[in-house]
Amino acid sequence: MPMEQTTLDPAFEAALTGLGDGPLDEARLRRHIFPLFSRVLERDEIYLANHSLGRPADRMAEDVQHALDAWYRDMDGAWELWMEEIGRFRAQVARLLGLSRADAVVPKTNAGQGLRAVLNAIPKDRLRVVTTRGEFDSVDFILKAYAQRGRAEVVWAEPDEAGMFHAEQLLDLCARRTDLLVVSQVYYATGQHLTGLRELIRSAQERGVLVMVDVYHAAGVLPVEMETLGADFTIGGCYKYLRGGPGACWLAIHPRHLEDGTGEGGGRFGVLDTGWFAKRDVFSFARAETPEYAPGGDGWLESTPPILTAFQAKAGLELTLGLGVERLRAYNLHQQEILAESLRSNGVEPVLLDERGAFLLVRSADAPGMCERLAARGVKADARMGFVRLCPDVLNTEAELARAGEVVGEVLRH
Ligand SMILES: Cc1ncc(COP(=O)(O)O)c(C=O)c1O
Known part of the structure:
Protein backbone atom coordinates (compact mmCIF):
# COMPACT_ATOMS: atom_id res chain seq x y z
CA MET A 1 0.00 0.00 0.00
CA PRO A 2 1.55 3.36 -0.96
CA MET A 3 1.84 6.12 1.61
CA GLU A 4 -1.16 8.29 0.81
CA GLN A 5 -0.87 11.99 0.38
CA THR A 6 -2.71 13.80 3.12
CA THR A 7 -5.02 16.56 2.13
CA LEU A 8 -5.11 18.93 5.05
CA ASP A 9 -8.41 20.49 6.01
CA PRO A 10 -8.24 24.22 4.99
CA ALA A 11 -8.95 25.50 8.53
CA PHE A 12 -6.18 23.29 9.93
CA GLU A 13 -3.84 24.29 7.17
CA ALA A 14 -4.48 27.99 7.84
CA ALA A 15 -4.00 27.46 11.58
CA LEU A 16 -0.72 25.59 11.11
CA THR A 17 0.58 28.09 8.58
CA GLY A 18 -0.35 30.95 10.92
CA LEU A 19 1.45 29.22 13.74
CA GLY A 20 4.67 29.06 11.72
CA ASP A 21 7.64 26.74 12.04
CA GLY A 22 9.31 28.00 15.21
CA PRO A 23 9.06 26.57 18.70
CA LEU A 24 5.53 26.55 20.09
CA ASP A 25 4.54 29.43 22.33
CA GLU A 26 1.37 30.25 24.18
CA ALA A 27 0.49 33.48 22.39
CA ARG A 28 0.59 31.86 18.97
CA LEU A 29 -1.14 28.71 20.15
CA ARG A 30 -3.95 30.81 21.62
CA ARG A 31 -4.33 32.70 18.40
CA HIS A 32 -4.12 29.84 15.91
CA ILE A 33 -4.82 26.53 17.64
CA PHE A 34 -7.22 27.28 20.50
CA PRO A 35 -10.03 28.32 18.08
CA LEU A 36 -9.97 24.78 16.65
CA PHE A 37 -11.03 23.53 20.10
CA SER A 38 -13.84 25.94 20.99
CA ARG A 39 -16.14 23.18 22.23
CA VAL A 40 -13.83 21.62 24.81
CA LEU A 41 -12.46 24.97 25.85
CA GLU A 42 -15.95 26.01 26.93
CA ARG A 43 -15.59 23.66 29.87
CA ASP A 44 -14.88 25.48 33.09
CA GLU A 45 -12.00 23.43 34.46
CA ILE A 46 -8.25 23.08 34.30
CA TYR A 47 -7.93 19.87 32.35
CA LEU A 48 -4.74 18.00 33.19
CA ALA A 49 -5.91 14.50 32.24
CA ASN A 50 -4.67 14.86 28.69
CA HIS A 51 -2.72 11.60 29.18
CA SER A 52 -5.99 9.81 29.82
CA LEU A 53 -8.66 11.03 27.42
CA GLY A 54 -7.34 13.61 24.96
CA ARG A 55 -9.37 16.68 24.05
CA PRO A 56 -10.91 16.52 20.56
CA ALA A 57 -10.88 19.31 18.00
CA ASP A 58 -14.29 20.72 16.99
CA ARG A 59 -13.70 19.15 13.59
CA MET A 60 -13.79 15.62 14.97
CA ALA A 61 -17.60 15.70 15.16
CA GLU A 62 -17.79 17.12 11.63
CA ASP A 63 -15.53 14.40 10.25
CA VAL A 64 -17.68 11.69 11.82
CA GLN A 65 -20.81 13.42 10.53
CA HIS A 66 -19.27 13.47 7.06
CA ALA A 67 -18.87 9.66 7.17
CA LEU A 68 -22.48 9.25 8.28
CA ASP A 69 -23.84 11.70 5.70
CA ALA A 70 -22.20 9.64 2.95
CA TRP A 71 -24.06 6.58 4.22
CA TYR A 72 -27.48 8.33 4.09
CA ARG A 73 -26.69 9.82 0.73
CA ASP A 74 -24.85 7.05 -1.08
CA MET A 75 -25.73 3.86 0.81
CA ASP A 76 -23.16 1.25 -0.24
CA GLY A 77 -21.45 3.89 -2.38
CA ALA A 78 -20.12 5.23 0.94
CA TRP A 79 -17.64 2.35 1.17
CA GLU A 80 -15.31 4.14 -1.19
CA LEU A 81 -15.01 7.13 1.14
CA TRP A 82 -14.84 4.89 4.20
CA MET A 83 -12.07 2.68 2.82
CA GLU A 84 -10.11 5.72 1.67
CA GLU A 85 -10.26 7.10 5.20
CA ILE A 86 -9.10 3.82 6.71
CA GLY A 87 -6.17 3.93 4.27
CA ARG A 88 -5.41 7.46 5.39
CA PHE A 89 -5.58 6.44 9.04
CA ARG A 90 -3.01 3.72 8.38
CA ALA A 91 -0.78 6.15 6.50
CA GLN A 92 -0.99 8.81 9.21
CA VAL A 93 -0.18 6.36 11.99
CA ALA A 94 2.69 5.00 9.88
CA ARG A 95 4.10 8.53 9.61
CA LEU A 96 3.72 9.04 13.32
CA LEU A 97 5.61 5.79 14.03
CA GLY A 98 8.35 6.40 11.46
CA LEU A 99 7.20 3.51 9.27
CA SER A 100 7.88 3.56 5.55
CA ARG A 101 4.79 1.49 4.70
CA ALA A 102 1.19 2.28 5.51
CA ASP A 103 0.20 -1.39 5.37
CA ALA A 104 2.52 -2.00 8.33
CA VAL A 105 -0.27 -0.43 10.40
CA VAL A 106 -3.17 -2.77 11.06
CA PRO A 107 -6.21 -1.00 12.51
CA LYS A 108 -7.50 -2.52 15.74
CA THR A 109 -10.22 -1.32 18.08
CA ASN A 110 -7.96 -1.58 21.13
CA ALA A 111 -4.34 -2.29 21.92
CA GLY A 112 -5.14 -5.61 23.58
CA GLN A 113 -6.51 -6.89 20.29
CA GLY A 114 -3.09 -6.23 18.77
CA LEU A 115 -1.37 -8.21 21.52
CA ARG A 116 -3.75 -11.15 21.08
CA ALA A 117 -3.26 -11.13 17.31
CA VAL A 118 0.49 -11.55 17.83
CA LEU A 119 0.17 -14.16 20.59
CA ASN A 120 -2.13 -16.16 18.34
CA ALA A 121 0.09 -15.73 15.28
CA ILE A 122 3.29 -17.13 16.75
CA PRO A 123 3.17 -20.76 15.66
CA LYS A 124 3.65 -22.43 19.02
CA ASP A 125 1.21 -24.01 21.50
CA ARG A 126 2.73 -22.56 24.66
CA LEU A 127 4.63 -19.33 24.36
CA ARG A 128 7.23 -18.03 26.75
CA VAL A 129 6.55 -14.36 27.29
CA VAL A 130 8.65 -11.93 29.32
CA THR A 131 6.99 -8.74 30.48
CA THR A 132 6.83 -6.35 33.43
CA ARG A 133 4.45 -5.72 36.30
CA GLY A 134 4.14 -2.19 34.94
CA GLU A 135 2.22 -2.89 31.74
CA PHE A 136 -1.26 -1.48 31.44
CA ASP A 137 -4.14 -3.57 32.84
CA SER A 138 -5.22 -4.70 29.40
CA VAL A 139 -1.86 -6.31 28.59
CA ASP A 140 -1.51 -7.63 32.13
CA PHE A 141 -4.96 -9.25 32.09
CA ILE A 142 -4.60 -10.81 28.64
CA LEU A 143 -1.25 -12.35 29.51
CA LYS A 144 -2.64 -13.73 32.77
CA ALA A 145 -5.56 -15.23 30.85
CA TYR A 146 -3.18 -16.94 28.42
CA ALA A 147 -1.12 -18.21 31.34
CA GLN A 148 -4.18 -19.55 33.12
CA ARG A 149 -5.22 -21.52 30.04
CA GLY A 150 -1.73 -22.94 29.63
CA ARG A 151 -1.25 -21.00 26.39
CA ALA A 152 1.68 -19.03 27.74
CA GLU A 153 4.29 -19.15 30.44
CA VAL A 154 4.67 -15.56 31.56
CA VAL A 155 7.77 -14.26 33.33
CA LEU A 170 14.50 -7.52 31.18
CA LEU A 171 17.28 -8.88 29.03
CA ASP A 172 18.36 -11.22 31.84
CA LEU A 173 14.85 -12.63 31.95
CA CYS A 174 15.03 -13.27 28.22
CA ALA A 175 18.03 -15.49 28.76
CA ARG A 176 16.20 -18.79 28.37
CA ARG A 177 14.16 -19.70 25.28
CA THR A 178 11.74 -16.77 25.07
CA ASP A 179 9.28 -16.09 22.27
CA LEU A 180 8.04 -12.61 23.02
CA LEU A 181 9.10 -9.66 25.16
CA VAL A 182 6.38 -7.10 25.88
CA VAL A 183 7.42 -3.73 27.29
CA SER A 184 6.17 -0.16 27.30
CA GLN A 185 8.18 2.69 25.87
CA VAL A 186 6.62 4.95 28.52
CA TYR A 187 5.05 3.37 31.61
CA TYR A 188 1.44 4.35 32.16
CA ALA A 189 1.49 4.64 35.96
CA THR A 190 4.81 6.37 36.55
CA GLY A 191 5.55 7.94 33.17
CA GLN A 192 8.98 6.23 33.16
CA HIS A 193 10.52 6.36 29.69
CA LEU A 194 12.38 3.07 29.39
CA THR A 195 16.00 3.92 28.68
CA GLY A 196 18.12 1.66 26.53
CA LEU A 197 15.07 0.39 24.66
CA ARG A 198 16.82 0.22 21.32
CA GLU A 199 19.70 -1.82 22.69
CA LEU A 200 17.31 -4.01 24.64
CA ILE A 201 15.36 -4.76 21.46
CA ARG A 202 18.51 -5.56 19.52
CA SER A 203 19.96 -7.81 22.23
CA ALA A 204 16.65 -9.61 22.76
CA GLN A 205 16.32 -10.19 19.03
CA GLU A 206 19.84 -11.60 18.93
CA ARG A 207 18.53 -14.21 21.36
CA GLY A 208 15.69 -15.02 19.00
CA VAL A 209 13.06 -13.07 20.92
CA LEU A 210 10.35 -11.04 19.21
CA VAL A 211 9.73 -7.67 20.84
CA MET A 212 6.43 -5.87 21.18
CA VAL A 213 6.47 -2.29 22.46
CA ASP A 214 3.35 -0.68 23.88
CA VAL A 215 3.63 2.90 22.62
CA TYR A 216 0.30 4.15 23.94
CA HIS A 217 2.02 6.70 26.19
CA ALA A 218 4.75 7.49 23.66
CA ALA A 219 3.00 8.01 20.32
CA GLY A 220 2.36 11.70 19.84
CA VAL A 221 4.46 12.48 22.93
CA LEU A 222 7.98 11.73 21.76
CA PRO A 223 9.42 10.43 18.52
CA VAL A 224 8.81 6.69 18.25
CA GLU A 225 10.69 5.82 15.00
CA MET A 226 9.67 2.18 14.99
CA GLU A 227 11.91 1.18 12.09
CA THR A 228 15.00 2.62 13.75
CA LEU A 229 13.96 1.30 17.13
CA GLY A 230 13.66 -2.10 15.48
CA ALA A 231 10.66 -3.36 17.48
CA ASP A 232 8.93 -6.26 15.78
CA PHE A 233 5.52 -4.98 16.85
CA THR A 234 4.02 -1.94 18.47
CA ILE A 235 0.54 -1.50 19.87
CA GLY A 236 -1.08 1.82 20.60
CA GLY A 237 -4.10 3.96 20.01
CA CYS A 238 -5.55 7.40 19.62
CA TYR A 239 -7.63 8.16 22.66
CA LYS A 240 -4.98 9.94 24.67
CA TYR A 241 -2.40 12.27 23.16
CA LEU A 242 -3.75 11.83 19.64
CA ARG A 243 -7.22 13.16 20.52
CA GLY A 244 -8.97 10.47 18.48
CA GLY A 245 -11.20 8.80 21.07
CA PRO A 246 -11.62 5.12 21.89
CA GLY A 247 -11.63 2.51 19.12
CA ALA A 248 -8.94 3.98 16.85
CA CYS A 249 -6.01 1.74 17.74
CA TRP A 250 -3.41 -0.29 15.92
CA LEU A 251 -1.01 -3.16 15.76
CA ALA A 252 2.05 -2.08 13.76
CA ILE A 253 4.37 -4.67 12.31
CA HIS A 254 7.97 -4.00 11.38
CA PRO A 255 8.27 -4.05 7.56
CA ARG A 256 10.91 -6.80 7.73
CA HIS A 257 8.09 -9.17 8.72
CA LEU A 258 5.85 -8.15 5.86
CA GLU A 259 7.82 -9.70 3.04
CA ASP A 260 8.97 -13.26 3.40
CA GLY A 261 9.59 -13.94 -0.25
CA THR A 262 6.61 -16.25 -0.56
CA GLY A 263 4.16 -13.41 -1.10
CA GLU A 264 2.12 -15.00 1.65
CA GLY A 265 0.35 -12.47 3.86
CA GLY A 266 1.36 -12.38 7.49
CA GLY A 267 4.98 -13.14 6.55
CA ARG A 268 6.28 -16.07 8.56
CA PHE A 269 3.40 -15.84 11.00
CA GLY A 270 0.23 -17.84 10.80
CA VAL A 271 -2.26 -15.06 11.38
CA LEU A 272 -5.30 -16.54 13.14
CA ASP A 273 -7.07 -13.32 14.11
CA THR A 274 -8.22 -13.01 10.56
CA GLY A 275 -11.27 -12.59 8.35
CA TRP A 276 -12.32 -11.85 4.81
CA PHE A 277 -10.67 -8.42 4.63
CA ALA A 278 -7.34 -10.28 4.92
CA LYS A 279 -8.03 -12.28 1.76
CA ARG A 280 -5.82 -11.88 -1.25
CA ASP A 281 -8.73 -10.70 -3.35
CA VAL A 282 -11.37 -9.45 -0.93
CA PHE A 283 -14.21 -8.81 -3.33
CA SER A 284 -13.76 -11.81 -5.64
CA PHE A 285 -15.69 -13.93 -3.13
CA ALA A 286 -13.54 -16.85 -4.28
CA ARG A 287 -13.15 -19.59 -1.69
CA ALA A 288 -9.90 -21.47 -2.05
CA GLU A 289 -9.62 -24.58 0.17
CA THR A 290 -6.67 -23.05 2.01
CA PRO A 291 -6.72 -19.41 3.01
CA GLU A 292 -4.89 -17.14 0.61
CA TYR A 293 -3.84 -14.06 2.52
CA ALA A 294 -3.32 -10.64 1.00
CA PRO A 295 0.37 -9.76 0.78
CA GLY A 296 2.11 -7.54 3.30
CA GLY A 297 0.32 -6.00 6.26
CA ASP A 298 -3.08 -6.44 4.64
CA GLY A 299 -2.72 -10.13 5.43
CA TRP A 300 -3.11 -9.11 9.10
CA LEU A 301 -6.50 -7.45 8.59
CA GLU A 302 -9.60 -9.08 10.00
CA SER A 303 -13.28 -9.11 9.09
CA THR A 304 -15.45 -6.10 8.17
CA PRO A 305 -13.78 -3.17 9.95
CA PRO A 306 -15.33 -0.34 11.93
CA ILE A 307 -15.21 2.80 9.82
CA LEU A 308 -16.16 5.68 12.12
CA THR A 309 -13.01 5.27 14.18
CA ALA A 310 -10.86 6.39 11.24
CA PHE A 311 -12.93 9.57 10.92
CA GLN A 312 -12.88 10.10 14.68
CA ALA A 313 -9.07 9.93 14.70
CA LYS A 314 -8.47 12.04 11.60
CA ALA A 315 -8.36 15.58 13.01
CA GLY A 316 -6.19 14.64 15.99
CA LEU A 317 -3.66 12.81 13.84
CA GLU A 318 -3.50 15.67 11.34
CA LEU A 319 -2.94 18.15 14.11
CA THR A 320 -0.30 16.07 15.86
CA LEU A 321 1.64 15.55 12.64
CA GLY A 322 1.13 19.17 11.61
CA LEU A 323 2.42 20.49 14.94
CA GLY A 324 5.21 17.91 14.88
CA VAL A 325 6.02 15.53 17.70
CA GLU A 326 9.40 17.13 18.42
CA ARG A 327 7.83 20.56 18.91
CA LEU A 328 5.05 19.06 21.03
CA ARG A 329 7.64 17.29 23.16
CA ALA A 330 9.69 20.43 23.75
CA TYR A 331 6.58 22.44 24.64
CA ASN A 332 5.24 19.74 26.95
CA LEU A 333 8.55 19.52 28.86
CA HIS A 334 8.49 23.31 29.22
CA GLN A 335 4.94 23.14 30.56
CA GLN A 336 5.88 20.36 32.99
CA GLU A 337 8.64 22.61 34.32
CA ILE A 338 6.20 25.47 34.85
CA LEU A 339 3.78 23.18 36.63
CA ALA A 340 6.58 21.68 38.74
CA GLU A 341 7.75 25.17 39.72
CA SER A 342 4.26 26.15 40.75
CA LEU A 343 3.88 22.94 42.78
CA ARG A 344 7.18 23.61 44.56
CA SER A 345 6.28 27.18 45.37
CA ASN A 346 3.09 25.84 46.91
CA GLY A 347 5.00 23.39 49.11
CA VAL A 348 4.56 20.27 46.95
CA GLU A 349 7.57 18.31 45.70
CA PRO A 350 6.58 16.66 42.40
CA VAL A 351 8.17 13.46 41.12
CA LEU A 352 10.02 14.47 37.96
CA LEU A 353 11.78 11.43 36.54
CA ASP A 354 14.85 12.20 34.45
CA GLU A 355 13.45 10.12 31.61
CA ARG A 356 9.71 10.59 31.45
CA GLY A 357 6.73 10.92 29.18
CA ALA A 358 4.20 13.73 29.08
CA PHE A 359 3.03 13.84 32.68
CA LEU A 360 4.47 14.42 36.11
CA LEU A 361 3.49 12.86 39.41
CA VAL A 362 2.51 13.93 42.86
CA ARG A 363 2.74 11.25 45.53
CA SER A 364 -0.33 10.76 47.68
CA ALA A 365 -1.41 8.15 50.22
CA ASP A 366 -4.95 8.65 48.91
CA ALA A 367 -4.49 9.55 45.26
CA PRO A 368 -8.11 8.80 44.15
CA GLY A 369 -9.46 10.89 47.05
CA MET A 370 -7.07 13.67 46.19
CA CYS A 371 -8.30 13.67 42.58
CA GLU A 372 -11.86 14.04 43.81
CA ARG A 373 -10.87 17.04 45.92
CA LEU A 374 -8.97 18.53 43.00
CA ALA A 375 -11.98 18.05 40.73
CA ALA A 376 -14.20 19.83 43.25
CA ARG A 377 -11.81 22.79 42.93
CA GLY A 378 -11.82 22.72 39.13
CA VAL A 379 -8.64 20.71 38.38
CA LYS A 380 -9.08 17.46 36.48
CA ALA A 381 -6.31 14.89 37.05
CA ASP A 382 -6.28 11.14 37.70
CA ALA A 383 -4.69 8.64 40.01
CA ARG A 384 -2.64 5.48 39.55
CA MET A 385 -0.80 3.39 42.13
CA GLY A 386 -0.26 6.03 44.82
CA PHE A 387 0.38 8.86 42.38
CA VAL A 388 -1.69 11.71 41.01
CA ARG A 389 -0.85 12.16 37.32
CA LEU A 390 -0.84 15.70 35.94
CA CYS A 391 -0.43 16.14 32.20
CA PRO A 392 -0.46 19.51 30.47
CA ASP A 393 -1.02 19.86 26.75
CA VAL A 394 -0.95 22.67 24.17
CA LEU A 395 -4.39 23.86 25.30
CA ASN A 396 -3.25 24.59 28.86
CA THR A 397 -2.13 28.11 29.62
CA GLU A 398 0.66 29.13 31.98
CA ALA A 399 -1.97 30.76 34.20
CA GLU A 400 -3.77 27.42 34.44
CA LEU A 401 -0.56 25.61 35.36
CA ALA A 402 0.23 28.20 38.02
CA ARG A 403 -3.29 27.88 39.43
CA ALA A 404 -3.17 24.05 39.33
CA GLY A 405 -0.02 24.16 41.49
CA GLU A 406 -1.85 26.33 44.05
CA VAL A 407 -4.87 24.04 44.11
CA VAL A 408 -2.75 20.91 44.60
CA GLY A 409 -0.95 22.70 47.45
CA GLU A 410 -4.27 23.68 49.08
CA VAL A 411 -5.67 20.17 48.76
CA LEU A 412 -2.57 18.58 50.26
CA ARG A 413 -2.59 21.01 53.21
CA HIS A 414 -6.24 20.39 54.14
C1 LIG B 1 0.17 1.84 28.17
C2 LIG B 1 -1.24 1.54 27.77
N1 LIG B 1 -1.48 0.52 26.93
C3 LIG B 1 -2.72 0.21 26.53
C4 LIG B 1 -3.81 0.96 26.97
C5 LIG B 1 -5.18 0.60 26.50
O1 LIG B 1 -5.30 -0.77 26.25
P1 LIG B 1 -6.58 -1.30 25.48
O2 LIG B 1 -6.70 -0.52 24.22
O3 LIG B 1 -6.32 -2.73 25.25
O4 LIG B 1 -7.75 -1.07 26.37
C6 LIG B 1 -3.62 2.02 27.85
C7 LIG B 1 -4.76 2.80 28.33
O5 LIG B 1 -4.72 3.58 29.23
C8 LIG B 1 -2.30 2.31 28.26
O6 LIG B 1 -2.05 3.30 29.12
Missing part, protein backbone atom coordinates in the same frame (compact mmCIF):
# COMPACT_ATOMS: atom_id res chain seq x y z
CA TRP A 156 7.18 -11.00 35.16
CA ALA A 157 9.85 -8.37 35.80
CA GLU A 158 9.27 -6.71 39.18
CA PRO A 159 9.82 -2.97 39.64
CA ASP A 160 12.69 -1.69 41.75
CA GLU A 161 12.02 0.20 44.99
CA ALA A 162 11.24 3.36 43.08
CA GLY A 163 8.75 1.54 40.81
CA MET A 164 11.12 1.53 37.80
CA PHE A 165 12.04 -1.15 35.28
CA HIS A 166 15.45 -1.62 33.69
CA ALA A 167 16.54 -2.88 30.30
CA GLU A 168 19.29 -5.13 31.75
CA GLN A 169 16.83 -6.79 34.11
